[in-house]
Amino acid sequence: MNILGNTIKTIRKSKKMTQTELAKLTGFKQNTISNHENGNRNLDEIDIRKYAEALGVSPQDLFDLSKPSTASPDAKNGTVQAINDKVVQLHPERQENVLGYATEQLEEQEKENRKVVSISEKKLEYEVRKRVEKSAPGKVSAGTGYWQEDDYDTIVSFYEDDIPDDDDYDTIAIVVGHSMEPKIKNGDFLFIKHTAQVDINTIGIFQVNGENYVKKLKDGYLQSLNPDYDDIQLTPDDEIRTIGEVVDVYRES
Structure with a gap:
């Protein structure tokens, strides 16, 4: 049962907020919010914190409001x-x-x-979700780095309702490594918008001395979200190029 997603939806509606308005506050795509609310996409800790901040509640409030009532x-x-x-x-x-x-x-x-459905009906509901094939031409490292010529270059099948519109991204890359967990995991696919510059505190794809990384841009270094991994300190001697901004993360449920 999608209790947490229903709670987010209930609070959003109580504030007379549309999914589009919530998307602007959280940074999620509108279709991502729809999938979260409907239970078609899992929520991690970072997602929950973003929703809580946007809705003006604490993360614990979301969990408390999602608990079944035991009142007499x-x-x-x-x-x-x-x-x-x-x-x-x-x-x-x-x-x-x-x-x-x-x-x-x-x-x-x-x-x-x-909305009471049998197991077979629920299975059919997921089977009819449309899938589309997209080219994923590259790898990016969430670890030690990958050379540009180590291209992934394969065709991948995605659920259409879980990916951004074609106009919102330019290319797709698979993640190799664990340095950006829990937000981005090994094997995730990143939808990337090409740009020569991204804002501070934005997750992007950066080439450092010929190797492509997915990291969060900070002032003077590239941050790893996983505390078990070191950040990448940038120096004037490094060859640095911004490849693009990560606009969405796809993870097969």
Whole structure:
């Protein structure tokens, strides 16, 4: 059951926020948010922190709100009474807001109650997801580095709804190594937009002395997100070239 994704969706709707607006705050693509909310794509710790910050709650709040209620009938009745006590103190227009939100919640609950599918139906649902084939012409290192001529150059099958639009990226590369975990893992595919410069604190593809790395750009060095790996310190003697910015990460569920 996709409880955490449903919680993100519920909080977003309570703030009258669209998926597009949430995408701007988190840096995710709109289709990535849709997949997170629907349970088609897993959430890692960094994803959860981004959602919490964008929604104005703590990561722990997301987990707490996702826990099934264990309140007794008396406690639940007390909750209803507490809501009623608050509502009667509101101005009429604010009472309308509460009614609208409660109606949305009831409609969503009814839809979830109706969405009971058998294992075979669930399997069929995943089987009909459309896949597309894309060329992945290169490797990038999340470790010791790969020479430019060590190209991957193969055709890869992706779920179409899990990748960005063609206009949003220029090339695809496979990750080799573990230095960018947990955000980017060994075997992930990166969708890359070619650019000669990226902003500080942006994850990009950088060529240092002929080797291609996926790293986060910092002032004077390239950062490894995995604390078990060293950062790459940049010096005036290094040959450095920015290849592009990572716009999306694909990981087969």
